[in-house]
């Protein structure tokens with residue numbers, strides 16, 4: 001997929017403008033605080049309806065305004081298309097080819113992978129950060145997963161409420177609990193499947209791009225030990241067993257202690273937990289390998305290449321590594337959007353950003 005244009009309306013400090021895109025690699029450069037990250041955020045928002053900086057995307061609305069919209073013109077293997085998201089009265093609206101559609105229909109039309117300095121939290125942060133990341137990635141290739149995720153989060157709230165109010169012998173509770181186990185088991189099955197796929201890619205990417213000597217693995221931890229593939233019914237069976245074991249404690253504490261909301265994903269470098277033992281540089285390379293693995297997964301599943309956003313590229317890579325990473329993306333025919341505080345020594349289309357204004361494109 002290739003983005004052809006970006007239309008901005010009241011996004012953070014960015015001037016309302018249309019930016020025409022025509023190259024595989026674009027570099028947005030400028031001093032600090034000029035609006036570089038906001039451009040990438042706007043692209044991500046127009047493609048997904050989400051921000052990679054905040055859970056509350058209404059924070060993206062310019063201080064003095066109360067509405068916002070971002071649109072993308074893009075081309076997939078078939079034709080030119082457009083996506084647009086707006087926020088009005090705190091409500092998001094989604095458009096495809098100018099027609100209003102639901103968020104479910106919207107998500108996954110244009111796949112985007114981003115890499116921002118805060119991503120190191122994927123290793124250093126809490127398990128919920130990693131779960132959120134995995135959930136977003138799986139949802140990009142599987143809309144049914146996204147639906148089940150929403151359903152599970154709803155069921156979890158209900159189940160916790162019943163537990164807290166000691167209504168666990170109620171007939172309704174048993175119906176909700178059955179759904180809770182079925183829905184949760186599906187999420188676990190899909191996470192395991194996705195993790196297996198991802199593990200095989202990240203190991204090779206890490207060795208090819210960053211360190212031939214070291215082995216990177218990604219481990220999925222849930223209440224069941226996975227040897228290869230486990231059937232959905234086996235997961236359900238184990239889920240029930242675990243619930244039975246923990247029921248007394250659940251009643252005592254008033255919340256659900258078993259399920260995919262407790263899952264953990266662990267990065268192992270040379271079989272050691274990267275969170276504890278990897279260097280800062282290694283952590284950046286691990287995250288980058290993880291992000292690059294999404295390209296292979298998405299292209300395998302969707303038969304389309306995602307677009308890649310890299311914020312503040314020189315803070316992760318020296319010039320040589322920057323070249324090899326971009327060469328890798330170029331060979332995969334992935335369109336890339338990069339921000340940097342200065343022009344880079346790579347062939348790209350350059351856009352200077354000053355006080356929220358994007359100045360005409362100059363090729364190197």
Ligand SMILES: Nc1ncnc2c1ncn2[C@@H]1O[C@H](COP(=O)(O)OP(=O)(O)OP(=O)(O)O)[C@@H](O)[C@H]1O
Pocket residue numbers: 011012013030031032033034035036037038039059060061062063064341
């Ligand atoms: N909702 C908003 N409305 C208006 N301006 C905003 C809003 N949110 C943030 N800003 C401002 O927008 C400016 C641009 O921020 P942005 O993070 O895009 O800059 P940047 O060029 O990526 O900077 P850096 O290189 O320091 O990361 C900042 O000065 C910020 O204070």
